[in-house]
Amino acid sequence: QRPKTAIICGSGLGGLADVLDNKTIFPCEDIPHFPRSTVAGHIGRLVFGDLSGQPCVCMQGRFHYYEGYSVSTVTFPIRVFFLLGVEILIVTNAAGGLNPHFQVGDIMFIRDHISMLGLGGQNPLRGPNDERFGVRFPCMSDAYEQDLLSLAMESAQELGFLSFVREGVYCLQAGPSYETIAECRALHALGGDAVGMSTVPEVIVARHCGLRVLGISLITNKAVMNYNSQEKANHEEVLAGELQLILELGKPLHPNAWVCIPLPS
Ligand SMILES: O=P(O)(O)O[C@@H]1C[C@H](O)[C@@H](CO)O1
Numbered sequence: 001q002r003p004k005t006a007i008i009c010g011s012g013l014g015g016l017a018d019v020l021d022n023k024t025i026f027p028c029e030d031i032p033h034f035p036r037s038t039v040a041g042h043i044g045r046l047v048f049g050d051l052s053g054q055p056c057v058c059m060q061g062r063f064h065y066y067e068g069y070s071v072s073t074v075t076f077p078i079r080v081f082f083l084l085g086v087e088i089l090i091v092t093n094a095a096g097g098l099n100p101h102f103q104v105g106d107i108m109f110i111r112d113h114i115s116m117l118g119l120g121g122q123n124p125l126r127g128p129n130d131e132r133f134g135v136r137f138p139c140m141s142d143a144y145e146q147d148l149l150s151l152a153m154e155s156a157q158e159l160g161f162l163s164f165v166r167e168g169v170y171c172l173q174a175g176p177s178y179e180t181i182a183e184c185r186a187l188h189a190l191g192g193d194a195v196g197m198s199t200v201p202e203v204i205v206a207r208h209c210g211l212r213v214l215g216i217s218l219i220t221n222k223a224v225m226n227y228n229s230q231e232k233a234n235h236e237e238v239l240a241g242e243l244q245l246i247l248e249l250g251k252p253l254h255p256n257a258w259v260c261i262p263l264p265s
Pocket residue numbers: 009010011012039062064092093094095175196197198199234235238
């Protein structure tokens with residue numbers, strides 16, 4: 001059965017694919033034209049299987065612009081998903097919290113994004129438009145579908161997750177260096193609630209070809225906003241995010257958080 005839902009696992013979140021039943025796994029290096037994942041915490045394979053009885057595909061390991069790939073290359077898998085018949089894309093990521101009310105371990109459903117890459121000219125749709133996928137000038141004001149967001153929020157409420165579930169604006173910066181304090185302050189002043197290095201190009205290409213999108217950020221660290229702070233962003237802390245959730249905070253991200261995710265019937 002072909003998957004109707006594709007899930008992209010963020011940094012340290014690849015283990016989420018473990019909950020699929022009847023798995024069939026393809027390493028990315030065996031798939032023609034797929035990039036290679038070079039980042040710790042991104043295994044680099046497609047896992048096909050059933051989630052709550054519905055066929056879906058999980059990308060365990062995504063590709064990032066900072067790895068040296070173009071924004072078109074990092075979004076190649078999205079068009080493959082579209083051609084496979086996928087209708088819903090669930091993008092997850094690890095992100096730093098800019099919103100002072102956010103805590104490590106919070107889950108943020110993405111309401112909107114600000115792309116420092118996109119505003120700077122690095123849009124994955126740049127170049128000749130391929131009409132097989134979508135129109136030249138796609139709208140992005142509805143990039144994150146309200147119905148999916150509401151459904152996710154309702155599920156979170158039913159599960160008693162509301163104390164650590166947020167909604168907010170995800171900011172993309174190119175990476176791989178983390179943000180300066182002034183940059184974090186600027187992104188927050190612009191309306192950002194979380195900052196990361198992925199997701200937005202995938203969402204743009206997904207919306208271009210008409211996929212419905214739900215975005216989920218796991219807040220793995222608080223962005224440093226204060227010159228007196230001794231905190232320093234680092235990838236080890238980001239990768240520890242999921243573990244920290246389970247062990248220290250007792251938040252049932254894995255595997256129960258999947259129940260939060262609305263799947264098409
Ligand atoms: O793939 P995601 O966006 O989850 O990964 C984040 C951004 C960088 O790749 C890395 C920084 O620690 O984690």
